[in-house]
Amino acid sequence: ETVDGPPGARTYRRTLRLPYGIGIAAVDERPGTATGGRGARPGGWLDARLHLTDPRDLTTAVQRLRRLFDLDADPYAVDARLGADLRLAPLVAARPGLRSPGTADPEELAVRALVGRDRAALLVQRYGKALDAPCGTLTHLFPEPAVLAGAEPGGTLGALTAALADGTLRLDPGADRDAATAALRALPGLDDHTVAVIRTRALGDPDVAPPGTGAPDDWRPWRSYALRHLDVAGEPQPRLARAGR
Known part of the structure; x- marks a missing residue:
């Protein structure tokens, strides 16, 4: 892309x-x-x-x-809920209808969330299918999970792509979010933050708060959108308070 x-x-x-x-x-x-x-x-x-x-x-x-x-969201419902919060009200007023980005390819998103931008680029160069007719700098398709599972076996990437390839893990639009989250957490080496990113973007969950985030219940069921507002505005996300000794 x-x-x-x-x-x-x-x-x-x-x-x-x-x-x-x-x-x-x-x-x-x-x-x-x-x-x-x-x-x-x-x-x-x-x-x-x-x-x-x-x-x-x-x-x-x-x-x-x-x-x-995220074009199938209801921005009016999201804005009405989040705009009633004192902290979020000016952010919602500044950017009404702000969306929570999804993905055009859930399996690709899961791999990219795990490995990061630089390694994802290397995977495309090594294993991506070349286009018959490149379009500018677009030259390849992102490699399929089965290809990556065979080329990069072992480790968290191998476990993730194997689960995607054999259907143990489903991230398509009809997938059950809780079942997919359980399957992700069962993979070795996949941390909770990466699972939260995949649930938010690949599974389109509008109410995800990454681990350690103290998003208040008043932001439900739109916590993904609330945190997106904070991120775009450059404001720190709320953190869970630690109990004193």
């Missing part, structure tokens, strides 16, 4: 592995306008272009992008 352009006019691009073929998505940033008027570009949607090797993948590709950008 790549992001190009200055803030306010950025374009996000990524490859997609789809049921019938391969896709490349390009999504343009479309800033909203407070007032209408001739020549204004109102917000409310994202401009997306899809290049597909098989048109049967159109619906799936659109659904993947909707999950990535």
